[in-house]
Amino acid sequence: MVSSYNTINGTKKIRKEILEKDQSKETIGKKSFSHKEQSFKKLGLENVSCKYGEDTIFSNVNLCVKSGEKILISGVSGVGKSSLIRSILKEIRVDTGNLRINEEVYSQEEAYDVFAVVEQTPVVFESSILYNVTLGNDATDNAVISVLLEAGLPEFSNHNALQKKISENGSNLSGGQLKRIEIARALFFNHRVLLVDEGTASLDLKTSTQIHKLLLSNDFLTVIEVDHHIPEQVRGLYTSRYILTKNGLQEDLT
Template structure:
């Protein structure tokens, strides 16, 4: 279980990105984190793995208070937290397999990481994960030869290679087309269900969040203003999170007509 207790973040400029955030995420639960730009979503995710240092509060993973760890212990704890980045964060000149295996770097001695020496078990797991994300035939390709969707799949496999206890995902569909976005979200959700893995997904697309999350948390100006089920995300709640908008019309605009849906399927099937 992940627990945040009164987590706040104030930057040196005086800007307060998070205000006393309290939440718990249980095993296997997929949480969609939504809110306008600047609401503190990315800051919250980065505070959990201490890529950003919280100003106050505690962040507990299992029985470990992550906020109290020194640098050495934090490095050990980060092995338990898989991170999937918006910009993929792959090493472009390395192969797909090498990028996935980098998820094991926290488990091997420094000298082995220099020479990229991994155990047969680590390599077998990487092959299995690449098969799961549909990239089994691409293991020897350089990362810079992949499409955006393929790169994000490599990022998913790399995070799972860590065998994490928690998955943090920062805008995984921001640069992807609608079909690929759904595929990526489906992969993440399936991985969490298979491994009973909790996940927090920072995502701008409200409809994707509703479809693939068990729970929605809405942030506004660094404060939690909604915490509930996807079904409870009414127009009134969306207004509380984002401000005034004609949500009914936006939903209608986002829903394809029957002819548009047929055309998309035809294109996907090569008709």
């Protein structure tokens, strides 16, 4: 079960998008890092360590992720995989080391511009499919249909289906559909770097495999996923696989 801490923190980006609903149409889906019209080229973690009180969560984490790469980070429960994701988002302060995007130190606000988070518990609203993708921002139906198709939701890719209302907690949709709506939302806002935190753990094997193939076969997406139960059928689709320990990352050669 996802803790309330993860659930609350998982809505941070969503709340930020809602607060930005007054941005101009021209900027929708075209945000860039540090307001310099740069595209994402790489993320670098250099000797990153994180503590909780006096206890070390992990230390000496070094990682370079280039645009388009698909990275899997596994490890035993409690080793700090989710904390590593929160560190990349600047929601958790690191004790030592540096995190850089395109060789530049970045802020939490800039992290929210670059990264989208896919967690075990989808964040959806009791509103239309259209609203759940756009968060109320202006967009043509065709623009929304385009990202729904890219996310593997052809059943919602027509003008009438966009008005379908999602029930409370998404009870009228399957887990796979809810996950794909989150992915469509990330694509709409041009977030091409996905941080996947146990994102398919609640899904059945078939659906989990389908969503992994959707993400890992998209050349335009950069994926950093932390999980410890990845379907065997998709493990070979990752660019690199690592195991997180308290002493850093080790290459997973299995």
